[in-house]
Amino acid sequence: GQQVMQIPQYQHVQEGEDFTTYCNSSTTLSNIQWYKQRPGGHPVFLIQLVKSGEVKKQKRLTFQFGEAKKNSSLHITATQTTDVGTYFCAGRLGSWGKFQFGAGTQVVVTP
């Protein structure tokens, strides 16, 4: 079964609001990546987190890796219409290059 779960599956946000999407794994991850897929497009790599408790920021996006390396979050502040899309997390379960993707959080932004 799917080991990497994302919640919520769908997020409707008013422009200017903040929101958070979560990624949870049933097993410890060696690292985690986040991707963004615009409607009709392909997934584009955003960031990778490796260390326990790591926090990284990209402008209005804040990514966090849990202390136990079993969960991660993506927080977006002051949402803009350009943030529309589906955000995927992908967890690396072992020591080589196979990541398991979550089902994604589809974000819709209302002006």
Next chain:
Amino acid sequence: NAGVTQTPKFRVLKTGQSMTLLCAQDMNHEYMYWYRQDPGMGLRLIHYSVGEGTTAKGEVPDGYNVSRLKKQNFLLGLESAAPSQTSVYFCASWTGGSGYTFGSGTRLTVV
């Protein structure tokens, strides 16, 4: 530098027909992957390759075959297409240290 190129971009097949999807990368990446994406299911791994001449099964390999005769190319074959294989197919490559690079996808409809 084109990255990952997938051909064709769109295809309609009749049930029982066969076809091959081509993925080419110019980044000298060792790892290559084929995913399918269906609504609400995220990205599911079909087959992957850790190097030239090697392939392995992913989560949903049934009905598909792959080959990696050259490092830069990863082919996905459907021997006898079924309506359940209607999906968007993404190829990705990876070398470690960063995220996957995805192609723009192939939208396949089986009627």
